Amino acid sequence: MESKYDACIEACYACAAECNRCATACLREDDVKMMARCIALDIDCAEICALAAAVMARGGEQVSALCRVCAEICEACGEECGRHQHDHCQRCAEACRRCARACRDMVAGA
Amino acid sequence: MESKYDACIEACYACAAECNRCATACLREDDVKMMARCIALDIDCAEICALAAAVMARGGEQVSALCRVCAEICEACGEECGRHQHDHCQRCAEACRRCARACRDMVAGA
Amino acid sequence: MESKYDACIEACYACAAECNRCATACLREDDVKMMARCIALDIDCAEICALAAAVMARGGEQVSALCRVCAEICEACGEECGRHQHDHCQRCAEACRRCARACRDMVAGA
Amino acid sequence: MESKYDACIEACYACAAECNRCATACLREDDVKMMARCIALDIDCAEICALAAAVMARGGEQVSALCRVCAEICEACGEECGRHQHDHCQRCAEACRRCARACRDMVAGA
Numbered sequence: 001m002e003s004k005y006d007a008c009i010e011a012c013y014a015c016a017a018e019c020n021r022c023a024t025a026c027l028r029e030d031d032v033k034m035m036a037r038c039i040a041l042d043i044d045c046a047e048i049c050a051l052a053a054a055v056m057a058r059g060g061e062q063v064s065a066l067c068r069v070c071a072e073i074c075e076a077c078g079e080e081c082g083r084h085q086h087d088h089c090q091r092c093a094e095a096c097r098r099c100a101r102a103c104r105d106m107v108a109g110a
Numbered sequence: 111m112e113s114k115y116d117a118c119i120e121a122c123y124a125c126a127a128e129c130n131r132c133a134t135a136c137l138r139e140d141d142v143k144m145m146a147r148c149i150a151l152d153i154d155c156a157e158i159c160a161l162a163a164a165v166m167a168r169g170g171e172q173v174s175a176l177c178r179v180c181a182e183i184c185e186a187c188g189e190e191c192g193r194h195q196h197d198h199c200q201r202c203a204e205a206c207r208r209c210a211r212a213c214r215d216m217v218a219g220a
Numbered sequence: 221m222e223s224k225y226d227a228c229i230e231a232c233y234a235c236a237a238e239c240n241r242c243a244t245a246c247l248r249e250d251d252v253k254m255m256a257r258c259i260a261l262d263i264d265c266a267e268i269c270a271l272a273a274a275v276m277a278r279g280g281e282q283v284s285a286l287c288r289v290c291a292e293i294c295e296a297c298g299e300e301c302g303r304h305q306h307d308h309c310q311r312c313a314e315a316c317r318r319c320a321r322a323c324r325d326m327v328a329g330a
Numbered sequence: 331m332e333s334k335y336d337a338c339i340e341a342c343y344a345c346a347a348e349c350n351r352c353a354t355a356c357l358r359e360d361d362v363k364m365m366a367r368c369i370a371l372d373i374d375c376a377e378i379c380a381l382a383a384a385v386m387a388r389g390g391e392q393v394s395a396l397c398r399v400c401a402e403i404c405e406a407c408g409e410e411c412g413r414h415q416h417d418h419c420q421r422c423a424e425a426c427r428r429c430a431r432a433c434r435d436m437v438a439g440a
Contacts, residue, residue, distance in 0.1 A: 013233040013273075020277035023373070027366040036357040043353070043373055044170040046277075050270050051161050053233075057240035057266075060154040062183050069175045076171060123343040123383075130387035133263070137256040146247040153243070153263055156387075160380050163343075167350035167376075264390040271381050280374040282403050289395045296391060 005056040008067065008106040012053035015074060015099035019046035022081060022092035029086065038080050038089065045077040049099060056106075067103040074100035115166040118177065118216040122163035125184060125209035129156035132191060132202035139196065148190050148199065155187040159209060166216075177213040184210035225276040228287065228326040232273035235294060235319035239266035242301060242312035249306065258304060261297040262312065268293050269319060276326075287323040294320035335386040338397065338436040342383035345404060345429035349376035352411060352422035359416065368414060371407040372422065378403050379429060386436075397433040404430035 023042035026035035052070040056063050078096030081089040133152035136145035162180040166173050188206030191199040243262035246255035272290040276283050298316030301309040353372035356365035382400040386393050408426030411419040 009237055013237075016274065017229055017233075017277045020274050024278045024370065027370055030363075032363050032366060033360075036362060039369070040168065040170065040354065040357055044165055044168065044172060046274060047161055047164060047377075048172070048176070050274065051157055054157060054236065054240050054266060054270065055154055057237045058150065058154065058244045060150065061186060062154060062158070062179060065179045065182060066158070069172060069179055072175060073172050119347055123347075126384065127339055127343075127387045130384050134260065134388045137260055140253075142253045142256060143250075146252060149259070150244065150247055156384060157267075160384065164346065164350050164376060164380065167347045168354045260388065260390065264385055264388065264392060267381055267384060268392070268396070271377055274377060275374055278370065278374065280370065281406060282374060282378070282399060285399045285402060286378070289392055289399055292395060293392050 004109065005059075005063070005106065008102040009053045009056050011095075011099040011102035012049040012056070012070065015095040016046045016049040016053070018088075018092040018095035019043070019049070019077065022088045025086065025088035035084065038077075038084060041073070041077040041080050042092065045073045045096065048073050052103070064107050067106050071100045071103035071107070074103065114219070115169075115173070115216060118212040119163045119166050121205075121209040121212035122159040122166070122180065125205040126156045126159040126163070128198075128202040128205035129153070129159070129187065132198045135196065135198035145194065148187075148194060151183070151187040151190050152202065155183045155206065158183050162213070174217050177216050181210045181213035181217070184213065224329070225279075225283070225326065228322040229273045229276050231315075231319040231322035232269040232276070232290065235315040236266040236269040236273070238308075238312040238315035239263070239269070239297065242308045245306065245308035255304065258297075258300050258309065261293070261300050265293045265297040265316065272323070284327050287326050291320045291323035291327070294323065334439065335389075335393070335436060338432040339383045339386050341425075341429040341432035342379040342386070342400065345425040346376040346379040346383070348418075348422040348425035349373070349379070349407065352418045355416065355418035365414065368407075368410050368419065371403070371410050375403045375407040375426065382433070394437050397436050401430045401433035401437070404433065 019042040023039050026039045048070050052066050074096040078093045081093035129152040133149050136149045158180050162176050184206040188203045191203035239262040243259050246259045268290050272286050294316040298313045301313035349372040353369050356369045378400050382396050404426040408423045411423035
């Protein structure tokens with residue numbers, strides 16, 4: 001029934017998982033001080049993506065407003081992660097960019 | 111340190127608790143069919159309020175955008191709950207209105 | 221790095237999505253009163269699955285305890301959903317059972 | 331109606347807020363590497379406390395199992411935070427201990 005949201009839900013959950021993995025991996029890096037903003041954005045991004053996915057799956061009334069915020073945090077997190085060479089950051093950056101696109105597409109088509 | 115958000119965090123958590131209480135109480139009403147939109151809004155509102163509180167407590171970069179969405183869902187949920195005479199709906203409507211105001215104030219002052 | 225959790229994370233997110241879809245679909249059924257426990261379990265199950273997935277992705281210290289609770293709610297929700305003939309309930313029941321197994325396997329292998 | 335959970339809900343939300351504040355403050359410390367476990371526990375604790383509060387407010391069937399896990403993460407987080415002299419860690423440790431006690435009381439009385 002909510003099938004028009006399925007691709008975006010999947011992208012949100014994939015992004016949430018990568019952000020959470022990246023946060024923990026960043027905390028284990030030697031240069032953790034350099035990763036502080038990355039960690040902070042990872043956690044916010046993971047929580048917002050999971051919420052957006054839940055509200056989309058329920059077909060909630062605020063899906064568009066929420067996916068707009070989700071796209072913003074994904075873009076900020078993807079940009080920050082993209083600056084670091086760690087594999088986990090690069091994987092996370094890619095998941096963030098993909099999720100931002102899915103959220104923008106979802107808002108445009110909603 | 112994040113003291114400027116404290117009143118809004120408190121209003122968000124109070125609203126989340128009332129929304130969750132209201133959802134369960136609605137599910138136990140005889141006229142549950144009439145309460146369907148109320149239940150759906152309660153759950154979305156509770157989850158968005160809890161997320162907004164978490165991001166505010168962390169001083170996250172998307173606080174304003176998120177509190178704007180939070181105010182919108184609180185206003186929608188407060189309006190719907192306000193239509194029903196059940197005590198739990200009236201209590202929830204009041205918590206929603208108070209949280210919406212706190213979020214609007216927070217965005218204006220951020 | 222947390223690859224041993226990947227299958228369980230995927231099952232948790234799939235279950236969360238089905239539970240949230242089922243909750244909304246139940247609220248739109250004519251016999252919504254009969255679906256009240258299903259709706260309540262759906263929401264709890266969706267939130268617990270999403271949390272378990274987040275903590276697993278971060279490799280958190282409480283993963284086993286949390287996946288044990290997750291398996292319990294999935295079993296309760298799957299059993300309740302399995303009693304209803306609606307397609308969304310049957311799909312949700314299947315996702316719950318799969319997630320319960322993934323959580324039990326994860327705890328056994330952790 | 332769920333009044334027997336009210337004290338525990340309040341303690342959970344207070345703990346979630348302190349954990350989230352502590353996580354951000356830790357990320358801004360010079361000795362952030364020393365704070366890595368504290369940050370990781372703060373985030374898990376904040377998310378589990380918020381979930382426990384939501385499930386309690388809904389009077390969910392898994393409240394006891396969830397509050398048991400919540401007490402465990404609060405005790406681990408409170409112990410770790412208690413080792414650090416930063417004000418935010420000491421405040422967080424106190425909120426964690428109080429929440430752990432509230433969860434243990436709630437489980438004993440449920």
